Amino acid sequence: MKNFTVPTREQVAPANQTIFDNLHKALGFVPNLYATIGYSDNGLGRYLAYQNAKSSLSNKEKEAVNLIVSEVNNCLYCKSAHTLIGKMNGFTDEQLLDIRRGKATDAKLNALVKLAAGITKNRGRADAELVDDFYAQGYTNENLVDLILQVSDKTAMNYLHNLTQIPVDFPLAPVVEAEAVLN
The missing domain is CATH 1.20.1290.10 (AhpD-like)
Structure with a gap:
């Protein structure tokens, strides 16, 4: 099986680099799982929008x-x-x-x-x-x-x-x- 590594900021698309920067500012780091989603040029932004959407659950x-x-x-x-x-x-x-x-x-x-x-x-x-x-x-x-x-x-x-x-x-x-x- 392929050995996955966590991509660095330089290894992801420019849109994801901006998201990495924003995550770093907000959290102090980019969680490895979010960074891994960064392999997809569109996946990280799409996922964060989904995760942060309004919900009726607290x-x-x-x-x-x-x-x-x-x-x-x-x-x-x-x-x-x-x-x-x-x-x-x-x-x-x-x-x-x-x-x-x-x-x-x-x-x-x-x-x-x-x-x-x-x-x-x-x-x-x-x-x-x-x-x-x-x-x-x-x-x-x-x-x-x-x-x-x-x-x-x-x-x-x-x-x-x-x-x-x-x-x-x-x-x-x-x-x-x-x-x-x-x-």
């Missing part, structure tokens, strides 16, 4: 989805990045581990996490009881569509890292028991 809800999807897809890069971002959005270490185990103490967030895990594990299909609980917790059709879009966003990045295995440039996420999520 940032905290999006991070919970990002974490459980990354756990189900076993993407170390995204688990690590979203553990850090989850902390920035107010989750405690224990809450982050619980989400990665497929549960949350808050009933509404728990319904979201369980449905996101079900959608991911079953490739877009989920048990009717998970969908019913999602709606019973106050979520709407708009939230369901936005949940699916969030799952698709994170699945794409999980697949990119799982295939390329580029270096993780975030503090590594702690290990959780695999059987807790996969059952």
Whole structure:
């Protein structure tokens, strides 16, 4: 299999160089996964627009989805990045581990996490009881569509890292028991 390296600023298209500069200004560095998307002349801008689009889900809800999807897809890069971002959005270490185990103490967030895990594990299909609980917790059709879009966003990045295995440039996420999520 090809050994992927993270492209430098000089190795990407001029439009991506501008995006690299903006990411560096905003974050202090260009995350390796974003840089890897830079191999595509149009992919990085397209992806960032998709990722940063408005959603009916809060940032905290999006991070919970990002974490459980990354756990189900076993993407170390995204688990690590979203553990850090989850902390920035107010989750405690224990809450982050619980989400990665497929549960949350808050009933509404728990319904979201369980449905996101079900959608991911079953490739877009989920048990009717998970969908019913999602709606019973106050979520709407708009939230369901936005949940699916969030799952698709994170699945794409999980697949990119799982295939390329580029270096993780975030503090590594702690290990959780695999059987807790996969059952």
